[in-house]
Amino acid sequence: MAIVRTERHPELPPPVTQTGVIGWMRQNLFSSWFNTILTIVSAYVAYHAIYAFLDFAIINANFAGTSRDDCTLDGACWVFIKQRFGQIMYGFYPEAERWRVDVGYVLGAIGIFLVLSNVVKSKKWPAVYLFIVYPVICYFLFYGGFGLEVVETSQWGGLFLTLVLASVSIFVALPLGIILALGRRSEMPVVRMVCVGFIELIRAVPLISVLFMASVMLPLFLPEGQNFDKLVRALVGMSLFSAAYMAEVVRGGLQALPKGQMEAAKSLGLGYWQSMGLIILPQALKISIPSIVNTFIGLFKDTTLVLIIGLFDLLSVVKAGTQDKDWLGLATEGYVFVAAVFWVFCFGMSRYSIWLENKLHTGHKR
Amino acid sequence: MKKASMIAIAAAATFMAGTASAATLDDVKAKGFIQCGITTGLAGFAAPNDKGVWEGFDVDFCRAMSAAIFGDANKLKYTPTTAKERFTALQSGEIDVLARNTTWTLSRDVNLGFEFVGVNYYDGQGFMVKKSLGVSSAKELDGARVCLQSGTTTELNLADYFAAQGMKFDSVLFDTADEVREAYLKDTCDVYTTDQSGLYAQRSVVPDPDNHVVLPEVISKEPLGPLVRHGDNAWGDIARWTLNALIIAEELGVTSANVDEMKGSKNPEIQRLLGESGDLGEQLGLDAAWAYNAIKMVGNYGEIFETHLGQETPLKISRGLNQLWSKGGILYAPPAR
Numbered sequence: 001m002a003i004v005r006t007e008r009h010p011e012l013p014p015p016v017t018q019t020g021v022i023g024w025m026r027q028n029l030f031s032s033w034f035n036t037i038l039t040i041v042s043a044y045v046a047y048h049a050i051y052a053f054l055d056f057a058i059i060n061a062n063f064a065g066t067s068r069d070d071c072t073l074d075g076a077c078w079v080f081i082k083q084r085f086g087q088i089m090y091g092f093y094p095e096a097e098r099w100r101v102d103v104g105y106v107l108g109a110i111g112i113f114l115v116l117s118n119v120v121k122s123k124k125w126p127a128v129y130l131f132i133v134y135p136v137i138c139y140f141l142f143y144g145g146f147g148l149e150v151v152e153t154s155q156w157g158g159l160f161l162t163l164v165l166a167s168v169s170i171f172v173a174l175p176l177g178i179i180l181a182l183g184r185r186s187e188m189p190v191v192r193m194v195c196v197g198f199i200e201l202i203r204a205v206p207l208i209s210v211l212f213m214a215s216v217m218l219p220l221f222l223p224e225g226q227n228f229d230k231l232v233r234a235l236v237g238m239s240l241f242s243a244a245y246m247a248e249v250v251r252g253g254l255q256a257l258p259k260g261q262m263e264a265a266k267s268l269g270l271g272y273w274q275s276m277g278l279i280i281l282p283q284a285l286k287i288s289i290p291s292i293v294n295t296f297i298g299l300f301k302d303t304t305l306v307l308i309i310g311l312f313d314l315l316s317v318v319k320a321g322t323q324d325k326d327w328l329g330l331a332t333e334g335y336v337f338v339a340a341v342f343w344v345f346c347f348g349m350s351r352y353s354i355w356l357e358n359k360l361h362t363g364h365k366r
Numbered sequence: 367m368k369k370a371s372m373i374a375i376a377a378a379a380t381f382m383a384g385t386a387s388a389a390t391l392d393d394v395k396a397k398g399f400i401q402c403g404i405t406t407g408l409a410g411f412a413a414p415n416d417k418g419v420w421e422g423f424d425v426d427f428c429r430a431m432s433a434a435i436f437g438d439a440n441k442l443k444y445t446p447t448t449a450k451e452r453f454t455a456l457q458s459g460e461i462d463v464l465a466r467n468t469t470w471t472l473s474r475d476v477n478l479g480f481e482f483v484g485v486n487y488y489d490g491q492g493f494m495v496k497k498s499l500g501v502s503s504a505k506e507l508d509g510a511r512v513c514l515q516s517g518t519t520t521e522l523n524l525a526d527y528f529a530a531q532g533m534k535f536d537s538v539l540f541d542t543a544d545e546v547r548e549a550y551l552k553d554t555c556d557v558y559t560t561d562q563s564g565l566y567a568q569r570s571v572v573p574d575p576d577n578h579v580v581l582p583e584v585i586s587k588e589p590l591g592p593l594v595r596h597g598d599n600a601w602g603d604i605a606r607w608t609l610n611a612l613i614i615a616e617e618l619g620v621t622s623a624n625v626d627e628m629k630g631s632k633n634p635e636i637q638r639l640l641g642e643s644g645d646l647g648e649q650l651g652l653d654a655a656w657a658y659n660a661i662k663m664v665g666n667y668g669e670i671f672e673t674h675l676g677q678e679t680p681l682k683i684s685r686g687l688n689q690l691w692s693k694g695g696i697l698y699a700p701p702a703r
Contacts, residue, residue: 083416092418154445216451219458310406310446320407320414320446324421325680328409329571331544 057336068326080330081337084321088337091157091312097149100141101160107134108167116352118359131171153231157312159341161231165238165303165313170296172239177246178285182276184251195247202244208305210237215309234306242299249291253284286360293353297346314338390462390594390601391435391651399441402428403461406446409567410675410683411467420444423674424465427486427592430664431463431608434656439663453478456595463605465592467563479596483606486591486667488687488696490584491523492562494569497577499556504583508533511555513546515539519586520560527585543568561588563675563683570680584687604650611657613699614639615666617690622665625658639702646702657702667697 013019017026029039060075063082071077081088090098111134113119114126142164144150156164183195202210214233222228257280265275285292307316318334321327394400404412404424412422425444433439445461456464457479467489468474470482493504501507504527514520516539528535538555540546547568550558558565565580572578592609594602615621618636620628629640638644640661641654650656664670675683689695
């Protein structure tokens with residue numbers, strides 16, 4: 001007698017060792033004895049490292065209080081950061097005037113949002129606001145004028161100064177870099193030679209020596225008593241430096257475009273600037289986005305080098321704070337905090353670049 | 367690198383020397399403040415407090431000058447300078463006086479074209495050991511492992527000292543002072559060497575300061591003092607005598623607290639110093655109450671020392687060489703008369 005099954009057997013779930021968390025772990029973490037050992041060792045190391053950090057930064061850390069003596073637990077003394085938060089954010093900017101910096105942040109955030117996001121279709125007016133109106137407003141807002149008390153740049157500091165250095169350099173470097181890149185590929189020999197000379201000269205020296213030249217040598221060549229503002233000197237140095245790098249990044253994008261693009265533009269009767277503005281640059285810049293953002297992130301972190309010329313950016317203001325005799329020996333807390341702030345900004349920039357790449361990808365994506 | 371930049375500065379300084387303007391005092395009075403060069407942060411000497419106001423031993427010298435000139439200790443603007451740019455800042459006229467724990471050396475005084483106005487802190491390289499080592503003198507350190515910061519003259523001084531004493535040592539080099547301290551605490555080495563003021567600062571940071579001791583031997587001379595540009599002796603005189611007045615005040619027992627009573631003192635030295643008799647202020651081109659103001663608003667040398675470096679601070683630096691000559695130190699000011 002044969003047993004014939006008339007209905008289909010219900011599908012069994014896949015074996016538990018192949019799916020879910022366990023399956024994933026078997027496949028990825030314990031697939032061979034070597035991987036198993038590696039997993040266990042890494043887990044052990046990670047557990048200890050993470051636990052030690054959490055223990056230092058959160059579990060055993062001191063948050064309450066107002067002075068060093070309130071730090072009774074073994075872990076981090078965040079009271080230090082809390083007490084000096086204003087100084088870390090604004091440097092020596094007078095407390096009564098700090099609202100001006102905040103207003104500047106808000107106005108800048110609005111401008112950046114309008115230009116970078118998808119909300120507004122036409123970018124013309126937001127761009128005019130962000131690149132022309134906003135810097136002028138900022139100058140008077142931060143420095144003073146029109147009834148606002150003058151706050152000298154020597155009093156600027158902390159995160160505020162870092163942001164000023166980074167954003168001014170970025171704003172100057174991108175357009176200047178594009179012009180230099182175009183100049184380097186120009187058919188006019190003088191223009192080409194000037195651009196090549198500038199780029200190669202600046203790229204051949206470290207940023208630190210550019211800053212040194214600006215802060216140590218320049219004053220010696222000026223008549224006594226004639227001094228450029230220290231911040232301006234640093235800004236000029238950093239802007240020129242990053243423009244040279246930017247130029248090479250943009251040139252990379254330009255060279256990636258087939259010659260046919262330019263020829264097609266010419267055959268449509270477009271002039272040089274029209275074909276550049278409408279055909280070549282939009283494509284070249286799109287290709288270069290990762291490298292451009294890369295340069296920006298590098299530049300943002302390079303701002304800490306102004307430490308050596310006595311400007312008090314985020315890092316140096318914290319460093320000076322650790323020398324206050326009421327807060328001696330808290331360098332670790334300071335550096336961890338600075339690292340966290342830098343991470344937030346750099347990670348933000350990198351996320352935006354990924355979003356922008358996805359938005360603009362038109363067929364080159366793998 | 368260091369040498370090359372020194373030569374460059376020296377060359378530029380020589381070139382600039384001819385153009386130094388003559389009357390710094392007039393310039394300072396016209397702009398209404400002294401531009402004072404300080405460090406970018408050194409515990410006890412200059413560092414910003416929680417309110418962002420610079421405080422410290424060097425800062426107080428500038429405040430005393432401000433008080434002597436303006437009768438107000440806060441007519442100052444600070445230019446924090448790094449070790450590398452401090453001399454250019456002074457040479458180029460960006461600052462009027464540099465009070466930045468700078469060692470007085472011949473080449474700085476002569477070749478760079480500066481004028482050291484005196485010594486406000488006698489520093490020198492020393493040794494710190496753990497008490498458990500049971501050592502009380504550097505001469506017992508034969509065969510020791512020594513932790514120090516690389517790339518400083520510390521290395522050279524150390525080798526010279528041990529060679530001169532006929533002793534052997536192993537040196538362990540690190541890049542920053544924090545690393546040296548950690549290594550010393552973890553027993554990588556027995557001895558920590560750097561300038562004594564630095565040793566005291568590091569000792570204040572360790573978890574158990576009382577278990578560490580700074581040995582009495584000082585193996586190098588590091589006289590730190592304020593300096594001004596060559597070419598304006600009147601301005602240099604004001605700086606020099608401000609410093610001297612603070613030291614004389616301590617000798618005479620004049621403090622910020624009792625300076626008003628002392629004005630009525632019968633002691634002619636005190637009367638001259640505080641401007642009750644004679645014309646010392648006028649000779650300097652200052653108000654008769656110049657020294658009175660400096661002492662009243664900032665304090666005498668001893669008070670300044672105790673406020674920023676002394677036993678009441680975490681640094682707990684003892685006066686040592688910086689004690690008055692009459693009390694076993696070498697601090698000595700010429701008389702004000």
